[in-house]
Amino acid sequence: MNLSQNQIIRSYKDFWTRFSDVKGRSTRPELWHPFWINCIIFSFLGIISLGILSAIFxxxxxxxxxxxxxxxxxxxNxxxxxxxxSHIASIILTIAYIVFFVDIAAETISSGNSTFFMILTLINFFIFFGTASILALVAPFxxxxxxxxxxxxxxxxxxEGSCELDDFDYTY
Structure with missing residues (x-):
């Protein structure tokens, strides 16, 4: 294996072994290698299970x-x-998205109190788009x-992190 393959494997292994370690530092490869690997896994699981396994993943x-x-x-620093x-905002967006579709489904099925569903939809709309707007402003930073x-x-x-790059021997 070459250096790049070793780094990818090490980064993905560290992603799982340091799953609860929020102290210390991580390099760019330690973030981005697991990101693209997880995107591939997520896509594959979504294709084979119609989204159920990708949601669990x-x-x-x-x-x-x-x-x-x-x-x-x-x-x-x-x-x-x-x-x-960013994680809390993403969770709020996901919950608001799910509640919106449950609300639409319940409103479609029910022929009862449409005022309640209209108010619920309106509240959910403001929560979803308010959170999305704030996240859209902060996400680029x-x-x-x-x-x-x-x-x-x-x-x-x-x-550790980027400090360790100076100590690493890149020659083979």
Whole structure:
């Protein structure tokens, strides 16, 4: 195996073994390699199970994804509160999306009190689009912090992450 393959395997292994570790730092490959691998797995599971297995897989990777995002933000000397915010906003969006479709289905089936369903739909609409608007404003900043290179010197969150790149031997 070459260096790139080793790094991909090591990054994905670290994604799972450090699933609850929000302290310390992670490099860009430690975030982005698991991201694209999980996208492929998610797509494959969605195709073979009509979305059921991909939904379960999404629930399984929530904590490891949060942890590696927090460590990646630490690598560029940013607080993990940005990761907390983005994950909570994503969960709110998902719940609002599900409630919206359940509300539409219930309103379609029921011929009873349509005022209740109209109010519920309106409240859900404001929650969904309000959260989506806030997330749309903040997401570019979070993405920028995840993409930039980390501090090469030790920072408030430790001396691993991008600091270790200087010590790594790239020759074979």
């Amino acid at each position: 999404t629930l399984v990777i929530i904590m490891p994804s949060f942890a590696v995002t927090a460590r990646r933000l630490h690598d560029s 940013h607080t993990m509160s940005l990761a907390v915010f 979070i993405l920028y912090f995840l993409v930039i290179s980390g501090n090469e010197q030790p920072n408030d969150y430790g001396s």
